[in-house]
Amino acid sequence: MRMVSTAVLSLAFVIGVGAPLAVADDAARVSVTLKDHKFSPAEPTAPAGKPIIIDVSNLDSTPSEFESKTLRVEKVVPGGGKIAVQIRPLGPGRYRFFDDYHEDTTEGFLIVK
Amino acid sequence: MAQTVNSVTSGVTLPSLGQVTTPDPYHELETKYIFGFTEGADIGAEGEKSIEFETTTASGLRGGTYAALEQEVEFESVPTQNFGYELSAHGLGFSVNDVPGMPDAHGANFSGLSAEFRYLVIGRGPGSPVGVTIVAEPEWARIDDGGQPITDFNMTFRGILDTELIPNRLYAATNIFYTPDYARSPGESWEWSAEYGVSAALAYRFTPKLTMGAEIEYDTAYDGAGIQSFQGQALYLGPTLHIQFNGHVMLAAAWSTEIAGHASGENFGLDLTNFPHQQGNLKFEVEF
Numbered sequence: 001m002r003m004v005s006t007a008v009l010s011l012a013f014v015i016g017v018g019a020p021l022a023v024a025d026d027a028a029r030v031s032v033t034l035k036d037h038k039f040s041p042a043e044p045t046a047p048a049g050k051p052i053i054i055d056v057s058n059l060d061s062t063p064s065e066f067e068s069k070t071l072r073v074e075k076v077v078p079g080g081g082k083i084a085v086q087i088r089p090l091g092p093g094r095y096r097f098f099d100d101y102h103e104d105t106t107e108g109f110l111i112v113k
Numbered sequence: 114m115a116q117t118v119n120s121v122t123s124g125v126t127l128p129s130l131g132q133v134t135t136p137d138p139y140h141e142l143e144t145k146y147i148f149g150f151t152e153g154a155d156i157g158a159e160g161e162k163s164i165e166f167e168t169t170t171a172s173g174l175r176g177g178t179y180a181a182l183e184q185e186v187e188f189e190s191v192p193t194q195n196f197g198y199e200l201s202a203h204g205l206g207f208s209v210n211d212v213p214g215m216p217d218a219h220g221a222n223f224s225g226l227s228a229e230f231r232y233l234v235i236g237r238g239p240g241s242p243v244g245v246t247i248v249a250e251p252e253w254a255r256i257d258d259g260g261q262p263i264t265d266f267n268m269t270f271r272g273i274l275d276t277e278l279i280p281n282r283l284y285a286a287t288n289i290f291y292t293p294d295y296a297r298s299p300g301e302s303w304e305w306s307a308e309y310g311v312s313a314a315l316a317y318r319f320t321p322k323l324t325m326g327a328e329i330e331y332d333t334a335y336d337g338a339g340i341q342s343f344q345g346q347a348l349y350l351g352p353t354l355h356i357q358f359n360g361h362v363m364l365a366a367a368w369s370t371e372i373a374g375h376a377s378g379e380n381f382g383l384d385l386t387n388f389p390h391q392q393g394n395l396k397f398e399v400e401f
Contacts, residue, residue, distance in 0.1 A: 067158060067360075069141035070238035072194040074158040088194055093239020096141065100360050103140065112239070 027051035027086070032108065034077065035059040037099060039108035048112050052087040054097075065100035071110065074100060138321040139281040142357065144237075144244070146396055148286045148314035149353035149367025151328045154244030154275040156197040156231045163189045163400040165199075171258070173371075173390025175381070177211030181258055181389075183224065189398075195236075199229040207260035213386075215259040222260065227252035237275065246273040257296075265296035278315075284326075287313045293338045305338040316353060324355040330369065334387040345387035347374035361400040368393050 030044045030052060037060060046052045056066045058077040066085060067074035077083050090112045099106035144153025157163075165187040172180040184204045191197040205224035209215050229250045237244030247270075254265040275286035289311045297303045310333065316326030330349040336342035351369035358364065369392045374384035383390065 069143060069155075069158065070236070072156075072158045072191075072233075072236060074160045091240025095239055098140070103360060104138065 027053045029053050029055060030110070031055045031057070033057045033059055034064050034099065034106075037064070037102050037106045039097075039099075039106065042108040043094075043111050044108070045111045045113065046090070048092045049089050051089055052110075052112075054085045054087060054110070055082065056085065057082045063101070064106075066097060067100040067103075068095060068097035068110075070095045071097060137281070139318065140321070141281065142284075142318060142324065144275050144284055144286065144316075146363065146365040146398070147284060147316045147324050147353070147355040148275075148326065149328045149351065149365070150330060150349075150369060150392070150394055151286050151288050151312040151314040152246075152248070152271065152273050153284070153286050154233065154235075154237060154246040154273045156195070156233045156246060157189070157191040159191055159194045161189070161191040161197075161400060163398050165189060165396060165398040167201075167397075168393075168395040170393040171389035171391070173385060174212045174215070175385035176213045177209070177215075179210075179212050179215070179259075179389065180208045181260075182206040185227075195233045197231045197233075201227045201229070203227065203254070205256060205258075205260065207258070209259045212259070216261060218260040220260055222256055224256050225252060225254035225265075237277070243274055243276045247271070248273065254296075257298075261298065263296055263298050265294065267292055267294035267296075282318050284316045284318075284324075285314065286316075287311070295338075305336070306344075307335045307338050307340070309333045309335070309340070314353065316355065322357050324357075326353045327351065328353055328367065328369070332388060334384075343377055345374065345376035345384035347371045347384045347388035349392065351392075363396070363398040363400075365396040365398075366394065 028046050028050050030046050032044055032054060033040050056077050058064050058079060058081055061079040063079050064077045065074060066077055071087055073085050075083050075085055092113050095110040097108050144155045147153055167185040167187060169183045185201045187199045187201040189199045203224045206221040207218055209218045231246055231248050233246050235241050235245040250269040252267050257263040269290055269292040271288055271290040273288050278285055292308045294306045295303060310330060312328055312330035314326055314328035316324050318324045333346045334344040336344055349369035350372050354366045356364045371383050371388060371390050376384040376386040
């Protein structure tokens with residue numbers, strides 16, 4: 001059982017930890033700004049089948065948390081700060097993202113096509 | 114809720130019409146804990162970290178009275194978009210009276226450590242109607258279900274599939290699992306045993322924060338690591354509850370009752386030798 005356990009855990013570690021490293025190559029870049037707790041553009045587009053980097057600039061003075069269940073990311077954006085979020089290659093569709101601190105009012109959709 | 118007719122489900126802006134809508138309050142719901150004992154395929158978002166308190170109860174064995182309460186404290190982390198893990202410490206409270214094969218015992222003790230490694234094979238979302246996750250859960254236990262000293266190593270391998278039958282409202286999931294167990298009581302030799310199971314669950318979101326449902330689970334127990342020596346089988350049915358208080362605090366509960374079963378060599382309608390009559394589970398998670 002020890003060999004099986006070690007193999008499974010090693011595989012999970014390699015696959016899991018290795019995933020974000022592969023995203024950075026030839027990624028498409030998408031820029032989004034947050035101002036007055038609104039995303040602009042609210043529906044940025046990105047190509048399907050390619051890694052994506054979303055640059056999020058927070059022009060508000062208060063922090064936000066860029067989050068998406070379907071993109072499977074969450075990251076705090078300091079007030080006046082900027083972050084880059086790496087996304088794996090996606091299939092076509094609308095992927096909702098939001099500010100976790102203002103989820104009921106602040107959302108956008110990444111349009112992948 | 115102010116929404117335009119054309120955007121009820123998406124909550125999008127319609128600039129051509131000059132209409133602005135408020136977002137749909139039924140946001141995407143993480144499915145990991147909405148199905149009770151059955152697990153959903155979601156693993157969380159990259160960057161999430163949380164502390165979870167999980168209580169699992171078991172009661173009712175044939176011939177006597179039996180009750181056990183296991184309390185786990187878990188640290189969860191999602192380091193990548195496809196991989197998450199948990200590290201847990203366990204304590205067990207137990208009360209055993211006149212159960213054949215189990216010494217009478219009452220008390221509570223530190224019972225062991227475990228981990229859980231989740232790999233998301235297929236993420237449910239715009240690109241796929243189903244989510245698929247595989248899980249490995251190694252565990253070390255120092256006392257058994259009756260509170261007796263033991264050295265026990267087991268590992269649950271679980272396959273999870275879930276889907277949204279109605280987007281953001283009605284969810285379904287199924288699990289299959291296999292748990293080989295290698296254990297030794299003091300003064301005795303090492304022994305293998307195993308459990309196999311399959312479960313299915315439905316959960317409906319009655320409000321943006323409240324989800325309730327039901328699940329059914331079929332378990333089998335064997336001596337040995339394979340399926341050579343059948344010991345018993347049990348069918349459980351019960352309700353589930355999930356409350357997402359906000360983006361960071363979650364409560365989930367489940368209760369399952371054995372409604373059918375059979376133990377090898379017995380003529381009863383339930384297997385209360387290998388499986389308890391009642392099982393409960395309560396999870397409280399705080400994300401930070």
